[in-house]
Amino acid sequence: MEEKKLTCICCPMGCQLQVTIRDGQVEKVEGNTCKRGAEYGKKEVTNPTRIVTTTVRVHGGSLPVVPVKTASDIPKSAVMDCIRQLKEVVVEAPVYIGDVVLTEVAGTKIAVIITKNIEKLCEKQNL
């Protein structure tokens, strides 16, 4: 039997969770004050995931970088691979919220999408 202590992040309360694992299975979650806490505790010890946000380079845009995010959460273990893969990406302006940068990132089936509109740098702005 193994016990893991976690801080629940589902809401600002930050309940201190104690997750009991027996034979690789979550036996119980204690310390939570709502259903979401129990689900979080279970997920965080069996299949932790994160939404990754970073920036990628933009060519010819009004700004040199554009923020992006994974369209949904990816396994926590894939976060650094995701970041490394996005370091190599350069997009061509203009780009708009929701545009797909990569269709499948870091061995997942999850896309990476643009989260801010960046217009093309027009000649006028150079003056």
Place this chain on the structure above:
Amino acid sequence: MKTTYDIVVIGGGPAGLAAACAAYDQGIQDVLILERDKELGGILNQCIHNGFGLHTFQEELTGPEYAKRYEVEAEKRKISCLLETMVLDISPEKEITALNRKDGLFTIQAKAVILAMGCRERPRGALNIPGYRPAGIYSAGTAQRLVNIEGYLPGREVVILGSGDIGLIMARRMTLEGAKVKVVAELMPYSGGLKRNIVQCLDDFGIPLKLSHTVVDIKGKERVESVTLAQVDENRKPIPGTEEEYACDTLLLSVGLIPENELSDKLGVQLHPVTGGPVVNESLETSIPGIFACGNVLHVHDLVDFVSQEATMAGTCAAAYVNAGRTEETEEIPVKCGSGVRYTVPAKIRPACMDETLPVRFRVGQVYQRASIMVRSGDTVLLRKKRPIMAPGEMETVYIKKDSLSPDNIGNDITISIEEE
């Protein structure tokens, strides 16, 4: 150019945008937003992480996405905006002096003004950190702008002082960009940041958080070479012999936010000694009738959703003021801070002017577990709310019902206090 407007909003961040839209929706369509940056959205534009909008949109958005939703709302209503425009002065008669490259120096007459200028980071100069003044010391928000908007990495080996949310977010951001964040030091015995950020920005990357620690020395003449931390005692004084030196090239400061009220101060609105923002009533109206305030200029928020809610209320109340042409003179009850409560917004309530329920936001002075929020007037308990945990870093809200404030119920004031069980 047009020089009169019903409502002028100072600042085009989340507060200004929501306030302008709300005023429009209440029938005041002659609204102008003045924004000093090149684009609307304010600081949300550099907050590229997710977690915004859970309350407002029931989904997790990034900062720029959240900002865009409100920009689109403002565009739909064809609300006028002047970008790259700096407001220099607001008079009590609501004449606004501003300037920009296109129009030069100009004045605009408003019937009502909504202050939505946001806040600023506390700088190194406010901390009295000894040591040299080399390059490599940034406020966390400056570093955030450099990385997320301008595409520069401001350092490779980083120490962060202050565990406010921006400091925590930047610990992760610098790590993802390839920098080594060696430690986050926090002067207080608890973090001022959200739990979620401590878990996902520090714990996920094994970055240590040293509570009750501060910076006692910065070495390096041209560029930061090392930062020395020491533990502090209960009076927040460094304990000799606990010093630890960290070799690094960058120190980020995330040591508090201050509402940006130079304009409000010059205008003559009464400022609150604790929040640094204007003192407002239940309509979010300052001590000068027809001047309203919302968002981080009023008091620093943790969640943008609450900024948007507050700003919607300010916009609605400003529109009501313009429609009525004046502020109603009626009985006003002060909201006092009892034990454990640092401030409340609003700080006074006119029962005749409030909605059916009024959100009163406040912060506690220390961490409380299993305590109750008590709202009293005289001997009457108006409200009692149990809370499993409260912390200074997380804003609390109580909703006061209008019908609980009947004349036989209320005394000379309303007091909000924290009572431990």
